[in-house]
Amino acid sequence: MKIQETPLKDCYIIEPTIFEDERGYFFEKFNEKKFEELTGMNGHFVQDNISKSSYGVLRGLHFQKGEHAQAKLVSCLEGGVWDIAVDLRENSPTFGQWFGIELNDENKLQLYIPRGFGHGFSVLSTTAVFSYKCDNFYNKESEGSVKFNDPDLGIDWKIEEKDAILSYKDQNAPNFKDRNF
Template sequence: MKIKETPLKDCYIIEPTIFEDDRGYFFEKYNEKRFEELTGLNGHFVQDNISKSSYGVIRGIHLQKGEHAQAKLVSCLEGRVWDVAVDLRKDSPTFGKWFGIELTAENKTQLYVPRGFGHGFSVLSETAVFAYKCDNFYDKESEAGVLYSDSYLNIDWGIPEQDAVLSEKDQILPGFNKE
């Protein structure tokens, strides 16, 4: 496993070491001890979520606030997505900045999104299966988010605007608050 820093504080790219032969491949998807050694962060996850979406779907920008805030370790199990993390921690030197990376079933790369970040992705392939490991349990009352098309953040979702497919909830999220 290789850990790479992103331009955002505490947000990491995780690349597995893949062992391939004529039978297929093997890789360690996650190792809590190794993750903590390489990042210095707590990597204890308590909930796994899976979503399947079709081309053009944008899910996000979502987060949980307060005592139910979640760090996420995300990956694409099938297809291709453009994954986006947004630093929403007001005391962070990278507050209001975003980072995007293509996660695919082929590259098996993961992104660690810390607590206090917004997270979203767009589907670049016909369909995609996306996995989230979360370090805290979901709590509906703690849901929050930022509008995917916020002009200040100016996120490139990797798909034409006319192809974007959003839930009603995601279409009415508030804009980014710089204060």
């Protein structure tokens, strides 16, 4: 497994070492000990979530607040997504900045998103199956969101805004400047 830094503090790309032969492939998706050695970050996860979405679905930007904040390790098991992380930590040198990466079933990349970040993705393929490993349990009262098309963030979602399929909650999320995090 290789760890690459992103432009955002404490946010990492994880690239697996893939062993392929005529039977198919094998790779270690995650190793807590290696992750902690390479990043100095806690890699203990307590909840796994899977979502399936069709082209144009845009989920985000979501986060958990306070004691229920979550770090996430995300990947795309089928299809492809454009994955976005936004640093919402006010004392961070990369506060208010975002990073995007294509995660898909061919590159098998994962993105580690630390606590205090917003997260979202748009589906680029016909369908996509997306995996989230979380280091803290979900708590509905602690959920927050930031509007996907906030002009202060200027995120490129790699799909036309007219094609975006959004939940009611995501359509009505507050702007970044309203600081609900």
